Every structure is written in C-alpha cells, then in structure tokens.
Amino acid sequence: MIKKKLSGVLLIDDDDTTNFLNQRLLERMQVTDNIRTFVNGKQAFDYLYNVSNTNYEHADENYFQPELIFLDISMPVMDGFEMLDLYERLNPEFREKIVLAVLTTSTHPQDTDAAKKYSAEYLTKPLTADKVSALIKKHFDTQEKKA
Amino acid sequence: MKDFLSNIIEADFMPHGHCYFWKPEIVWLNVSGDVLIAMAYYSLPLLLFYFAKKRTDLTHKYVFWLFAAFIFACGTTHIVDIWTIWVPTYRLEGVLKLITGLLSVSTAVVVYKSVPALLALPSHDQLKALNEQLQKEIEERRKTQDELRRVNEELEKRVEERTHELQLEVHERATAQQELQHINRELKIANNDLDNFVYCASHDLKAPIINIEGLLDVLKEEMPAPDEKVNHILKRLDGSLERINRTIHDLTEVSFITQKQIGVAGNGVSNFAVVLEEVEESVSGLIEQTDARIEADFADCPEANIQRKDLKSIMYNLLTNALKYKSPERKPIVNFSTKVAEDYIVLCVTDNGMGVELRGNEKKMFNLFKRLHDHVEGSGVGLYIVRRIIENYNGTIEVASEVGVGTTFTIRFPYSETRADI
Numbered sequence: 001m002i003k004k005k006l007s008g009v010l011l012i013d014d015d016d017t018t019n020f021l022n023q024r025l026l027e028r029m030q031v032t033d034n035i036r037t038f039v040n041g042k043q044a045f046d047y048l049y050n051v052s053n054t055n056y057e058h059a060d061e062n063y064f065q066p067e068l069i070f071l072d073i074s075m076p077v078m079d080g081f082e083m084l085d086l087y088e089r090l091n092p093e094f095r096e097k098i099v100l101a102v103l104t105t106s107t108h109p110q111d112t113d114a115a116k117k118y119s120a121e122y123l124t125k126p127l128t129a130d131k132v133s134a135l136i137k138k139h140f141d142t143q144e145k146k147a
Numbered sequence: 148m149k150d151f152l153s154n155i156i157e158a159d160f161m162p163h164g165h166c167y168f169w170k171p172e173i174v175w176l177n178v179s180g181d182v183l184i185a186m187a188y189y190s191l192p193l194l195l196f197y198f199a200k201k202r203t204d205l206t207h208k209y210v211f212w213l214f215a216a217f218i219f220a221c222g223t224t225h226i227v228d229i230w231t232i233w234v235p236t237y238r239l240e241g242v243l244k245l246i247t248g249l250l251s252v253s254t255a256v257v258v259y260k261s262v263p264a265l266l267a268l269p270s271h272d273q274l275k276a277l278n279e280q281l282q283k284e285i286e287e288r289r290k291t292q293d294e295l296r297r298v299n300e301e302l303e304k305r306v307e308e309r310t311h312e313l314q315l316e317v318h319e320r321a322t323a324q325q326e327l328q329h330i331n332r333e334l335k336i337a338n339n340d341l342d343n344f345v346y347c348a349s350h351d352l353k354a355p356i357i358n359i360e361g362l363l364d365v366l367k368e369e370m371p372a373p374d375e376k377v378n379h380i381l382k383r384l385d386g387s388l389e390r391i392n393r394t395i396h397d398l399t400e401v402s403f404i405t406q407k408q409i410g411v412a413g414n415g416v417s418n419f420a421v422v423l424e425e426v427e428e429s430v431s432g433l434i435e436q437t438d439a440r441i442e443a444d445f446a447d448c449p450e451a452n453i454q455r456k457d458l459k460s461i462m463y464n465l466l467t468n469a470l471k472y473k474s475p476e477r478k479p480i481v482n483f484s485t486k487v488a489e490d491y492i493v494l495c496v497t498d499n500g501m502g503v504e505l506r507g508n509e510k511k512m513f514n515l516f517k518r519l520h521d522h523v524e525g526s527g528v529g530l531y532i533v534r535r536i537i538e539n540y541n542g543t544i545e546v547a548s549e550v551g552v553g554t555t556f557t558i559r560f561p562y563s564e565t566r567a568d569i
Contacts, residue, residue: 015354015355015358017355017358017361017362018354018357018358018361021358021361021362021365024365074350105350105353105354105357106350125353125354125357126357126358126360126361
C-alpha cells in the first residue's frame with residue numbers, strides 16, 4: 001500500500017490509550033519503523049530540539065528524523081499550540097522535511113483557524129487508516145514524484 | 148268767627164264752680180280727680196316717647212307719636228276742666244276738646260289700620276322660640292363644623308399615612324427590582340457557565356469514547372472468532388457507543404450555538420428563500436426518501452436581520468423535525484411562511500405530520516434532551532438549539548399541535564432588534 005516507509009513518526013497526546021491505538025494503527029499500516037510517543041508538548045519539543053541540533057548519539061535508535069508528527073491540542077504542561085510556537089523557531093531546513101498534523105477532538109472554529117495559521121494539517125479524532133493514507137498521499141507521494 | 152277767635156280767652160261766662168254751688172267737698176273732689184288724671188295722662192306720653200326712642204327697631208313709630216299726642220291732649224282737657232271751675236274760658240276749652248277729639252279719632256283710625264301689622268309682629272315667646280331654634284341650629288352647625296374638621300384631619304392623616312406607605316412601597320419595589328437585576332445577572336453568568344460546562348464536558352467525553360471505540364475494534368481483531376453470545380454483546384456495545392456519540396455530537400452543537408453568540412458582533416441580513424434552498428439541498432436525501440413537498444411563501448417579508456447560519460440552523464432543525472415526525476398515512480408537506488405583525492417578523496413552519504399531544508408540555512418541548520416522542524430516533528437537542536438561537540435575538544417560539552393533523556411552530560423576531568447583549 002505504501003511504497004516507501006517514512007523515516008519516523010511522532011505521536012504527541014496526553015492520553016496513553018490514544019497513543020497506543022494510533023501507534024498500533026501506524027504499525028499495522030507499516031507507515032514507518034520508527035514511532036515515538038510523548039504525553040505533552042514539552043517532552044516532544046525537547047526531543048525535536050535535540051534532533052534538530054543533532055544533539056544525540058548516532059547509535060541511539062531512539063533518536064531519528066521524523067517526517068510526520070501527530071499533535072494533540074489540549075494537553076497538560078505544554079499544550080499543542082504552545083508547542084507549535086516553539087517549533088516555529090527551530091531550524092527551517094529541519095522543519096521542511098516534517099509534516100505536522102494537529103489531531104484533536106475539537107471542531108471549534110477557533111482551533112481550526114489556529115491550525116491554519118501554523119500551516120498544520122487539521123484532523124479530527126479518531127485517527128483512521130483512511131485519514132493516514134490521505135495525508136501520506138497528499139504530502140509524500142508528491143515528494144516522491146519530485147524526487 | 149272773628150269775634151270768637153278774639154274773645155277766645157275772654158272769661159265772660161259763669162265759672163263752673165257755681166254749678167258745684169262752690170261747695171268745697173264737690174269742688175275739691177273734682178279738682179283732685181282731674182289732677183290725678185292729668186298727672187297720669189302727662190306721664191304716659193313721656194314714657195311712650197322714651198320707649199319709642201329706645202326701641203330703634205320699632206316699625207310703627209308714628210303710632211306711638213300719635214298715642215303720645217292723644218294722651219297729652221286728654222291730660223290737657225282735664226287741666227282746663229280744673230281751670231274753668233274758677234275762670235270760665237269755655238271757648239278755649241271747646242277748641243282744646245276739639246283738637247283732642249280730632250287726635251283721638253285719627254289715633255283710633257291709625258290703630259285700627261295697624262292691627263294686622265301689629266298682629267304680625269312676633270311675640271316675645273315666638274321670638275324666644277325662634278331664638279332658641281336658631282341657637283340650636285347654630286349649635287348643630289358648630290357640631291357639623293367640628294365633625295367636618297375632625298373628618299378633614301382624619302383624611303389628612305390618612306393621606307399622610309398612605310403617602311408614607313406608598314413611599315415604602317416604592318422603596319420596596321426598587322429594592323425588589325435591584326434584587327431581580329442581581330439575580331438576572333447571576334442567572335446569565337450561571338447560564339454561561341453551564342454552556343461552557345456543556346462544551347467542556349462534551350469535548351472531554353469525546354476523547355475517551357473515541358478510545359473505547361478504538362479499543363473495541365482492536366479487541367475484535369485480537370480475540371478469537373466470537374460465538375453468537377459474544378457477538379450479541381459486541382453489537383450492544385456498538386449500539387451504546389453510537390448513541391453516546393450522537394449525544395456528544397449534539398451537545399457539541401449546542402455549545403457551538405452558545406459559543407457563537409459571544410464574538411459575533413454584527414448582524415447579517417438573510418434571505419428566507421435562499422437559506423431554505425440551502426437547507427433543502429443539505430437534506431435532499433431525506434426529502435427524496437420521504438417524498439416530501441416543501442412549500443414556501445416569503446412574499447410578505449422576504450428578508451430578516453438574522454445571521455445566515457442561525458437562520459439555516461433554525462430552518463434545518465424544523466424541517467428535519469417535520470420530516471422525522473411525518474405521518475405514516477400521507478406524504479409530508481411542510482409549509483414555510485413569513486409575515487410582519489406589529490413589531491415582529493413572524494416565521495411559521497407548518498407540517499401535516501403525526502402531531503403530538505402537548506398537554507401543557509409546550510415549553511418543555513424546547514428543553515435540552517426533552518423528547519416527546521420515543522419511537523423516532525432523536526436526542527432532543529434540535530428544538531433546544533432553535534430556541535437558544537431565537538432567544539439570542541430576543542425572539543420567541545411557540546408550538547401548536549394536533550395528533551394526526553400536524554404541528555405549527557411560530558417564531559417571532561423583534562423587527563428592528565439587534566443581537567441581544569450577553
């Protein structure tokens with residue numbers, strides 16, 4: 001179904017079960033071999049900061065360049081939009097390779113508008129195989145064609 | 148005659164004493180009698196003069212004058228009688244007697260004529276009685292006046308009391324109004340909190356429900372092929388999840404209405420026909436499926452100062468409602484019409500559906516999760532949403548329905564009302 005696996009996917013959601021279900025879905029779809037989950041924006045940002053500065057041991061399998069990030073909005077410690085504010089300050093070349101999708105239960109216009117501002121995709125929960133396929137088709141098939 | 152007048156004091160006759168033979172006892176008897184009569188006659192006119200002078204209110208004074216003159220004249224004749232005993236001036240005596248006679252006759256005539264007038268004069272007793280009656284009347288009048296004064300004082304007192312009471316009442320009313328305003332403010336805050344609560348609750352419930360759905364799918368994949376018993380349970384689980392999802396979806400919609408009212412500033416003008424067309428398009432499946440006919444008459448009032456999405460929501464909910472509760476016996480006909488009545492724009496939506504027995508549930512029908520039918524799918528949110536939107540415009544919604552005939556919803560929007568303040 002998917003021609004080329006992604007280099008890595010991050011799942012950021014404070015709900016363990018959501019992360020468990022989404023990770024299972026992505027594994028079954030064989031989207032990637034590298035999936036990491038985080039329970040708040042702070043954790044995820046720290047990780048992205050380290051990766052963007054190659055501030056890690058190359059041998060460490062826990063660190064990889066992500067190509068797709070699913071981000072929940074409502075989270076304790078640091079919510080999705082706060083994380084996006086910080087994310088925008090990261091190295092642009094690093095960010096270029098990443099597709100960011102806000103994944104939330106909220107259909108509040110305020111949230112959908114905010115997602116547009118950050119040039120992020122906006123997906124409503126639950127994450128399904130169809131939604132993932134559509135997203136990959138939109139962003140990564142064109143990339144392949146270019147390459 | 149000339150001789151008579153010139154000889155008037157001539158004593159050329161025999162003195163009257165000769166008739167008494169100058170017998171001293173006869174002479175002095177007559178003299179003393181005449182003296183006494185004269186004294187009495189002379190004293191009476193004085194008294195009459197005095198009386199007539201003092202009584203200034205006398206109406207027939209001339210009668211007194213005449214009387215006085217008449218008595219005085221009588222007295223004088225007796226003096227002359229004594230005089231003629233010794234000096235025989237009988238001519239003078241005759242003249243004086245004639246004058247006295249004339250006075251007497253005229254007095255008698257005058258008194259005779261005055262009798263009716265004198266009779267009419269009130270007597271002392273009559274006057275006394277009259278006076279007493281007058282005194283009585285005066286007393287009564289005084290009493291009445293006292294009573295009047297007392298009543299007046301009482302009235303003034305009552306007016307003062309009532310004024311005081313009214314002032315108290317005005318004060319109480321002002322206090323009550325303030326209290327009402329306070330309660331109203333608190334209610335608005337509570338209402339807002341409730342809306343926020345609904346939004347948060349629906350939002351927070353959504354995540355775990357989605358997860359339960361996901362986990363159930365995973366469970367189905369992971370577990371060995373289920374037998375019929377387990378399948379039955381799984382089906383029920385799916386059904387329950389579907390229901391809770393629908394409720395949460397509706398709740399989210401409700402919270403949207405209330406969220407929308409904050410932040411939306413201006414008013415848009417909506418065209419009823421255009422919005423109805425949009426609504427029909429969005430439920431074209433349902434219309435086809437029920438073979439419904441939609442009628443519209445917006446000639447009287449084609450437009451209104453209502454946000455397009457609000458009007459769409461109202462029309463959508465009322466139309467789907469009408470189709471959902473259609474009569475099983477006939478094809479549904481839904482009629483939309485508008486008119487201007489007094490200060491209101493009236494939107495009427497009438498259907499020929501199954502109708503509902505309201506039995507005083509007219510108001511409850513628009514409450515959240517209130518459902519009057521139990522055999523048709525629904526969460527009891529649609530009419531609540533409609534009511535909330537209409538209330539945001541300070542409008543009203545009423546329902547009339549008859550079982551087996553149909554239902555009419557009547558919505559009134561204030562004609563020039565802008566959006567209600569929250």
